[in-house]
Amino acid sequence: MTETKGCKGYLDEQFVQLEELQDDTNPNFVEEVATLFYRDSARLLAVIEQTMVRNPQDFTKLDNYMHQFKGSCSSIGAKKVKAECTQFREYCKAGSSDGCMRTFQQLKREYSTLKKQLEAYFQLARQVGPRESATRPR
Amino acid sequence: MCGICSLDEMNFGRRVVGSMSLPDSSVVARNDPGDVVSDHFPAGLRVLVVDDDPICLTILDKMLRTCHYDVTKCNRAEVALSLLRENKNGYDIVISDVHMPDMDGFKLLEHIGLEMDLPVIMMSADDSKNVVMKGVTHGACDYLIKPVRIEALKNVWQHVVRKKKNEWKELEQLGNMEDGDRQQKQDDLEYSSPANEGSWKNSKRKGEDEEGEERDDATTLKKPRVVWSVELHQQFVAAVNQLGIDKAVPKKILELMNVPGLTRENVASHLQKYRLYLRRVSGVSQHQGGLNNSFIGPQDASFGALPSLSGIDLQTLAAAGQLPAQTLATYQAAGLGRAAMKPGITLPFVDQGTLFSFEAPKSVFGEGRQQQQQRNSNVKHMNLLHGIPATLEPKQPSIMQQSSAQPLGSLNNMQGNTHGNGQSSSLLMQMVQPQTRGQMLNESIGGQISRIQSSVGQPSPRNRMAGNEQVMACNLASQAAPVVDFSVNHMADLPGNVYPLGSTTTPGGVTTSHQKDLYTRRLAQM
Numbered sequence: 009m010t011e012t013k014g015c016k017g018y019l020d021e022q023f024v025q026l027e028e029l030q031d032d033t034n035p036n037f038v039e040e041v042a043t044l045f046y047r048d049s050a051r052l053l054a055v056i057e058q059t060m061v062r063n064p065q066d067f068t069k070l071d072n073y074m075h076q077f078k079g080s081c082s083s084i085g086a087k088k089v090k091a092e093c094t095q096f097r098e099y100c101k102a103g104s105s106d107g108c109m110r111t112f113q114q115l116k117r118e119y120s121t122l123k124k125q126l127e128a129y130f131q132l133a134r135q136v137g138p139r140e141s142a143t144r145p146r
Numbered sequence: 147m148c149g150i151c152s153l154d155e156m157n158f159g160r161r162v163v164g165s166m167s168l169p170d171s172s173v174v175a176r177n178d179p180g181d182v183v184s185d186h187f188p189a190g191l192r193v194l195v196v197d198d199d200p201i202c203l204t205i206l207d208k209m210l211r212t213c214h215y216d217v218t219k220c221n222r223a224e225v226a227l228s229l230l231r232e233n234k235n236g237y238d239i240v241i242s243d244v245h246m247p248d249m250d251g252f253k254l255l256e257h258i259g260l261e262m263d264l265p266v267i268m269m270s271a272d273d274s275k276n277v278v279m280k281g282v283t284h285g286a287c288d289y290l291i292k293p294v295r296i297e298a299l300k301n302v303w304q305h306v307v308r309k310k311k312n313e314w315k316e317l318e319q320l321g322n323m324e325d326g327d328r329q330q331k332q333d334d335l336e337y338s339s340p341a342n343e344g345s346w347k348n349s350k351r352k353g354e355d356e357e358g359e360e361r362d363d364a365t366t367l368k369k370p371r372v373v374w375s376v377e378l379h380q381q382f383v384a385a386v387n388q389l390g391i392d393k394a395v396p397k398k399i400l401e402l403m404n405v406p407g408l409t410r411e412n413v414a415s416h417l418q419k420y421r422l423y424l425r426r427v428s429g430v431s432q433h434q435g436g437l438n439n440s441f442i443g444p445q446d447a448s449f450g451a452l453p454s455l456s457g458i459d460l461q462t463l464a465a466a467g468q469l470p471a472q473t474l475a476t477y478q479a480a481g482l483g484r485a486a487m488k489p490g491i492t493l494p495f496v497d498q499g500t501l502f503s504f505e506a507p508k509s510v511f512g513e514g515r516q517q518q519q520q521r522n523s524n525v526k527h528m529n530l531l532h533g534i535p536a537t538l539e540p541k542q543p544s545i546m547q548q549s550s551a552q553p554l555g556s557l558n559n560m561q562g563n564t565h566g567n568g569q570s571s572s573l574l575m576q577m578v579q580p581q582t583r584g585q586m587l588n589e590s591i592g593g594q595i596s597r598i599q600s601s602v603g604q605p606s607p608r609n610r611m612a613g614n615e616q617v618m619a620c621n622l623a624s625q626a627a628p629v630v631d632f633s634v635n636h637m638a639d640l641p642g643n644v645y646p647l648g649s650t651t652t653p654g655g656v657t658t659s660h661q662k663d664l665y666t667r668r669l670a671q672m
Contacts, residue, residue: 075272
């Protein structure tokens, strides 16, 4: 399953780590983490959006928020979204509101794709059965 | 008994080294008394992980549990600090994120280094060289780039062991200078877990709580770690101030401090931390308030506050947080409307710490109780005798020589310029804290010193030397007892506290009876 994701480049090795952490004591660990991720990133993205509307020049703040968001993305292994975060921060450093805006739109698109893929992943996991999800040998 | 006592501190994490049971289970306070360490280590390593990112925190927590560590997670640095302060021996290692909203990770790192001296690992998604360098300079023992892999976490125990091993080495040096046989037992148990430094701190703190000045000899020597107590740190700061911060090298500081058992390495590492601290503090004054607040903020015993100095609010708390006397001087100076942060002004305050602190570091390093109190008593007499008027002078030299036979490093230096009554009384005033009391004291001391002068003058016609000394000593004791007491941390009311020689009515009865011993000894020597 992760190979599929890997091919598309949305999720990386880190996601595999999460799968490996999932075990009988925590049979839904990956999904729990994903849920946390949705919640936290929704919050951060909203704040970033708000700042871009009100203070598009406040690059320090934007950079700060984006750093946080990037951290979450890397924790869950969201490779493509993370790349967009890096790009965004570059534009912050360069002080380019335009660049930030464009990148942010791209980021949102990638993020929404990621969510869909994760949903598909979990659906598949549920169909196959909990044990099958953690297939990698330790 | 020594062997068992030393095993006390062998408790590493939750496990017990070897198969000997611990006599003092209160120190252990851990859950599996029967476990033997080697098989399970590093399982049970007590990790505190701090990160404001809930996803990362959850993942780290899970990873660390998978490594069989005992994990506490925390999403705010302030909370982490208070957890650490409340339970100083409750954690073996801290893992912290760099970017956190309420406190910079590096600041947390410094706090931990100064207050608890636990190994700290920094984490960040930021892998730029200067951030990693910052981690190194602030004393992080490792720096992990996010996303953190479980393999990286599996090995964090090495930092704990490494740190303890370094402390062991220091202890070995200490042992060579002090009791050899007690040290050997520790050498045998070298690998595992030296230091439950918590137990040392606990017994030390307990000693302070009970007596305010005495230390428990039995548990002092074997400690592998040097805990920079308030007094020790103040001595350190005094030495540094005297040398000048630029010229303060560990070797010279060590000499000035003159604390047996303290090694150059101890001083060097502490100096490094102190320098970092100073750099931060000396920069922006507006931040200073914030910084110091975070030191002084939690005003309770968990700070490691020493009740022995408890009469002195701010100074105690500041000192308890191991705040350098400079910053302390800043507060006091600000309160008194004087210029702050000048070494010249700092010194007197440091004096107090130094004078007060003689008992502490000496006992911490296992010096005999008698000897240390004798030294203190000598010191006190030296102070007083400096102020004795001319009529006594012929009698002075013999006593003075004996006093000076045991010079006390920095104290001597500080005293260098105290001659004459006026200055002596100001020195004595400095011996007492806080300033307001000192002012009160000034009047009463002035009164008492003049009384000393007049009363001491009386016996001089007598020819018997011993008799003279004895009478003089009596008078000194009776009139000076309250003054002398101050240097032993007693905030007793001064006026009217006149204790006849040998009485035990002083608040800390110990002092007077030892004074008596001292007198007797001195007289015998004449």
